[in-house]
Amino acid sequence: MTESGDSTEPGGLFDSDRIRSAVYDILVSIGENPEREGLLGTPNRVVEWYRDMFSGLRSDPEEILNVFFEENHTDPVAFTNISFNSICEHHLLPFYGYVHVAYVPKGKVIGASKISRLVDVLAKRPQIQERLTTQIVDIVYRCLDASASYVFMSAEHTCMTLRGVKKTNSKIITSAQRGVAQEVKQLIETIGLSKS
């Protein structure tokens, strides 16, 4: 079996019945009565939440960037403060925050909605923040044939804030870059300008 989390290819089928009965079993296992009124609809609600939270497993992220505009533009482009929600694969707890995505095009430019969609498809999978960051930077660099790409991500992990060490307000920051160092520097400066 391969480590499917490292691949960006679409995963297997979504089995609602199996999730429903697993959640039912968890409720029994913690000593609850899944038949009491407040819990009757819980397995179904979890199914609907999982359907959305893991919907990225059934989309191909590279396909999203197949729809680009051919444009002779070679200056930095940055998409800032894109919000995202993801699920930490170690605890199945949410982590969420924002991401800046920037690139220097070399003939292919892309719309803001495609970048947001790319972030969503990769975030809505069991993830770790480090891998999410590098998957975004790699796909933008490769699929747009960019001369540089840069991603900066800031996220709050509920597995850190609600359990274990319980560090409220702490954030994890990750960044990744691909391509010519001088151009990456331009990308970082362009994002910096958005904060003023």
Ligand SMILES: [Zn+2]
């Ligand atoms: Zn975690």
